[in-house]
Amino acid sequence: MRAYFLAGVILISLVGATQIASANSSLAYEGRRLFVSYCQLCHGPDGRGDGPLAKSMKITPIDLTKSIRARSDTILKKIISGRGRQTITGRDRHNLISDAMPEWKDVFSDTQIDALISYLRFLGSSKHKLLGDPEIGRQLYRQYCQVCHGEEGEGDGIMTTLMEIEPMDHTNPNETNSLSNDILIKSIIEGRGRYMPAWEGILTQSEVEALVSYIRLLSH
Ligand code: HEC
Ligand code: HEC
CATH class of the missing domain: 1.10.760.10 (Cytochrome c-like domain)
Known part of the structure; x- marks a missing residue:
């Protein structure tokens, strides 16, 4: 019980810290x-x-x-x-x-x-088109994704200390270029593996496309 409580306190203080730090984008x-x-x-x-x-x-x-x-x-x-x-x-x-x-x-x-x-x-x-508006994507990424994917998209968000898996580095063009827009969209809407949440019903299609465009620009 005590351990859970402590973990909670550490997590809250970490979350607080990232909100203050401003994200530099690509x-x-x-x-x-x-x-x-x-x-x-x-x-x-x-x-x-x-x-x-x-x-x-x-x-x-x-x-x-x-x-x-x-x-x-x-x-x-x-x-x-x-x-x-x-x-x-x-x-x-x-x-x-x-x-x-x-x-x-x-x-x-x-x-x-x-x-x-x-x-x-x-x-x-880039082999892939920017489908959505990356400006909107950046705001959404900061709000919902950086806790796991990291402030700069490098896959080192604070939640990775709790998961045994690090998400791929979204700033690595070889990694993200190998995935089509459709595959990225599918991963976001349906989720992936044990820890990547499914955003269906939470984010709209155009918000998902905005995120994909932002991820594309992160790798350059
Ligand atoms: C709770 C942690 C968590 C959050 C929040 C999260 N992700 Fe993920 N995401 C992961 C993990 C872990 C993986 C790797 C899954 C695997 O391959 O098993 C992943 C995988 C992905 C992938 C598939 C390609 C890749 O990088 O492996 C995409 C695209 C993605 N996430 C986008 C997003 C977007 C966009 C958001 C915000 C709307 C988001 N994620 C929020 C943890 C998270
Ligand atoms: C008023 C029109 C105009 C604007 C505005 C303009 N360009 Fe150009 N740009 C040109 C023209 C004309 C050429 C020469 C094309 C040629 O000679 O074939 C050129 C050439 C270039 C080239 C060289 C291409 C090559 O490899 O030979 C680059 C790079 C470039 N522009 C970048 C930019 C950037 C970045 C901006 C914005 C900050 C910009 N341009 C704004 C008209 C413009």
Whole structure:
């Protein structure tokens, strides 16, 4: 009895502690927010170059989901910030980045540029679509999932001290990429193993899809 009581006290104090600590989320998640405000007008919501402004300016930004694979982070930093952009070679068309691509050096901090690069890497490598709204997913994840899956999705939430099993690391792209959106949705709705609860009737389909999108961004 006493042992249960003590365990309860420890648990409550641990839960209290995580509520105070604020969760940092993945860079790609932050990058997506910036991309939506600053880049998609030209590059299109999925980076494919079909944004509304590009059409009216009669420019054709390259398909970022393809072009960025061959670009190192250093080069991407130069391209996005504009610092040292003129020295970039290796482009097929003119070896130059078109002037229509604004220079962002006075707009973003280095961390924000890193976040944008993470999101571009996500666009260039994820096999899976973002089905739902990851903003909503982040709030739900913090509220209902981080106790087990961890603040950053690494599978090290405080409840894992009570379970004998650690959930998979949602920040590991090899692990989450191997699971389709349908499989993730099914695990969330129906539950998995002994400890992963079933959320059917608790979360709506669109909330589950929002969570799946957030999990996708966690791995980048
Ligand atoms: C006003 C339109 C516009 C906006 C806004 C814009 N871009 Fe561009 N971007 C372009 C154009 C045009 C190119 C050049 C395409 C080309 O030369 O093929 C380009 C090129 C790029 C490239 C280089 C692609 C490559 O590999 O050659 C990257 C990376 C890029 N943009 C990222 C961004 C990011 C990140 C943002 C938001 C912070 C952004 N762009 C906002 C128009 C824009
Ligand atoms: C009580 C602890 C607990 C909570 C709360 C919890 N999970 Fe899990 N979850 C687990 C465990 C443990 C597993 C691994 C199950 C297995 O494979 O046996 C898991 C597995 C999963 C899986 C399957 C893929 C994987 O990571 O193994 C997904 C997706 C998932 N959880 C998402 C969520 C989401 C989204 C929430 C919040 C709505 C959530 N979980 C809440 C414990 C939890």
